[in-house]
Amino acid sequence: MESVQENITIEDLKQGSDRLFKEIYEDNREKFLNFARKYNLSQDDTIDVYQDAYIIFYNNVMEGKIEGFTSSISTYLFSIGKYLIFDKMRKNNKTINPDFDLSLIRERDALVDASFDLDLDDLTTEQVLLKKHFSTLGKKCQELLTLFYYRGYTIKDIIETSEYTSENVVKSAKSRCMKTLKERINSNSNE
Amino acid sequence: MNNQDLIYHYFSNSLTAEQEITFKKLLETDPDFKSEFDYENNLKKAIKSHESDALKTKLQGFESELKTPKNTNFKFAFLAIAASLLFLMGWFGYNSIFRTNYDNLYASNFTAYPNTAYSITRGDDAVSAERDAFVAYETKNYEKALDYFNEIPEADQKKYIPFYKAQSYLIIDNLEKAKPLFIQVVSNKTDFAAESTWYLALIAIKEKNKEQATDYLEKLIANYSYNQAEAKELLKKLN
Numbered sequence A: 001m002e003s004v005q006e007n008i009t010i011e012d013l014k015q016g017s018d019r020l021f022k023e024i025y026e027d028n029r030e031k032f033l034n035f036a037r038k039y040n041l042s043q044d045d046t047i048d049v050y051q052d053a054y055i056i057f058y059n060n061v062m063e064g065k066i067e068g069f070t071s072s073i074s075t076y077l078f079s080i081g082k083y084l085i086f087d088k089m090r091k092n093n094k095t096i097n098p099d100f101d102l103s104l105i106r107e108r109d110a111l112v113d114a115s116f117d118l119d120l121d122d123l124t125t126e127q128v129l130l131k132k133h134f135s136t137l138g139k140k141c142q143e144l145l146t147l148f149y150y151r152g153y154t155i156k157d158i159i160e161t162s163e164y165t166s167e168n169v170v171k172s173a174k175s176r177c178m179k180t181l182k183e184r185i186n187s188n189s190n191e
Numbered sequence B: 001m002n003n004q005d006l007i008y009h010y011f012s013n014s015l016t017a018e019q020e021i022t023f024k025k026l027l028e029t030d031p032d033f034k035s036e037f038d039y040e041n042n043l044k045k046a047i048k049s050h051e052s053d054a055l056k057t058k059l060q061g062f063e064s065e066l067k068t069p070k071n072t073n074f075k076f077a078f079l080a081i082a083a084s085l086l087f088l089m090g091w092f093g094y095n096s097i098f099r100t101n102y103d104n105l106y107a108s109n110f111t112a113y114p115n116t117a118y119s120i121t122r123g124d125d126a127v128s129a130e131r132d133a134f135v136a137y138e139t140k141n142y143e144k145a146l147d148y149f150n151e152i153p154e155a156d157q158k159k160y161i162p163f164y165k166a167q168s169y170l171i172i173d174n175l176e177k178a179k180p181l182f183i184q185v186v187s188n189k190t191d192f193a194a195e196s197t198w199y200l201a202l203i204a205i206k207e208k209n210k211e212q213a214t215d216y217l218e219k220l221i222a223n224y225s226y227n228q229a230e231a232k233e234l235l236k237k238l239n
Helices: A002-006 A010-014 A018-039 A043-062 A073-091 A125-134 A139-150 A155-161 A167-190 B003-011 B017-029 B031-071 B074-098 B102-109 B129-138 B142-151 B161-171 B175-188 B193-206 B210-223 B228-238
Strands: none
Touching (some): A010 A018, A018 A043, A139 A155, A139 A167, B017 B031, B102 B228, B129 B161, B193 B210
């Protein structure tokens, strides 16, 4: 299993393969549960943290914030996981157990640099509204806007990876989608 | 470069150092620019959250898959598998010796009907749902083809569209949707009526409905010249 992962590159992951997404999750799960044991969380909480850490890692890959792996995937997951566990404890006002090594998480690990987005943040009211109406858009609009904003694709990247044939087609499709979204939000606020 | 382009380059991480300076300056000095940027930045967060929700659902699915095997009683599961294997072996044995093998008959007679209706020329800039549909159809992307076929406005529906829609449904195994479309083509007596009769016969075979298959094949032989030899051969094998 280890050897499979060592050969996985950022580019492989960025292809968005479901099989790889699942494989990496399953391969690192035990390791993570063992690693997190020392923080005395319940099994369900630990799994929840593991999933969130994995999503943060995956989002950063998809958004192009990790250029290349400087460490094994599990090391990334541990670093993010530590940060999340600490955050969870702080929010729950839990006393940190005596063995908890604060120095580990006081600073962001060098591995996870400043451009790395660690938050699965709480959304503002406007963002909640945008999310609600975004999910009512047609599949094509959702895909296009996701490539633009989540993946940070250029128009050229989009032409290369989808069925859009020219820059103008992409641009006009995008502005149609944005217009529909704005209209839906406006009609919502008039209700 | 206009302001909209600057925002676009920001989100595709492709601002040059010089553009970045202009960008930051505009954010501070131009309230309209700032509000447009804020809107798109909020949208980015919203989309990311939407993606994260989908990922979380997937991971919870993996988790419940991992947990299920532990809950089943091994001995019972083993017996159940053994029993169903015996049952299946018995069923297939019986079926292949004494019954017509409908699946084989279907598979050896079915071929997807080629696109003979719409010509896709290279460099053709025309953008239409119909063109997209046939491009998808020719590249064997039938689900996508159906999406496009269904997008064609009522007024632009050519007579051959229902036939190709039916083909696509048949190929992806959605017989319920394919059948009424073929029936519609036959009853409208449009171009693909003969072909549709043939495919209706194949659907009946797939559904192991010998009577209906015979009926369609006889109609094909009596009324049309298409696939006469194949229809006669198939009739023989059915009876």
